[in-house]
Amino acid sequence: MILTIVVAHDPNLVIGKEGGLPWRYPEDLKHFKKTTLGGTMIMGRGVFEELNEIPLPGRKNIVLSTTKTYDNIDTFTSLEAALESLNEEEVFIIGGGVLYRQAIKMADKMVVTQIKKEYDGDTYFPEYRNEVGKVWLEVSRDETDDLIFLEYKRAEL
Numbered sequence: 001m002i003l004t005i006v007v008a009h010d011p012n013l014v015i016g017k018e019g020g021l022p023w024r025y026p027e028d029l030k031h032f033k034k035t036t037l038g039g040t041m042i043m044g045r046g047v048f049e050e051l052n053e054i055p056l057p058g059r060k061n062i063v064l065s066t067t068k069t070y071d072n073i074d075t076f077t078s079l080e081a082a083l084e085s086l087n088e089e090e091v092f093i094i095g096g097g098v099l100y101r102q103a104i105k106m107a108d109k110m111v112v113t114q115i116k117k118e119y120d121g122d123t124y125f126p127e128y129r130n131e132v133g134k135v136w137l138e139v140s141r142d143e144t145d146d147l148i149f150l151e152y153k154r155a156e157l
Contacts (some may be wrong), residue, residue: 002090006035007125008113014121020050022119041092042062042082044099097123114148
């Protein structure tokens with residue numbers, strides 16, 4: 001199973017503010033949809049609540065929570081339990097901050113949108129940029145005026 005992190009962050013690794021995204025870039029939302037459509041996504045409870053507890057269509061949605069379960073979605077208390085239940089070729093980790101910190105240690109790939117503008121936020125992606133070229137190898141890059149779309153794969157040891 002390939003474990004892929006999908007994240008958008010600003011230059012300071014901000015990924016969220018007050019339970020939501022501090023920005024809106026339609027081209028990033030399209031990129032996210034194209035990346036995850038037809039796949040299986042694992043998200044933290046906060047991300048699911050940000051989606052108004054409505055699963056994203058066209059994808060298998062899994063929520064991690066130690067305090068809540070949902071009638072309309074598979075819920076697990078840990079990332080390990082969720083992964084053990086799956087038999088997919090690829091699984092996408094879509095946040096939030098706590099889940100990213102757990103998953104980055106075991107992820108095989110990262111699909112990153114770097115937002116060029118700085119935003120105020122209270123949730124951050126773990127620092128990884130000092131590991132690019134060592135732990136993470138850049139596979140692709142596409143740049144617009146506002147965004148840099150990057151894909152990294154974990155370096156073979």
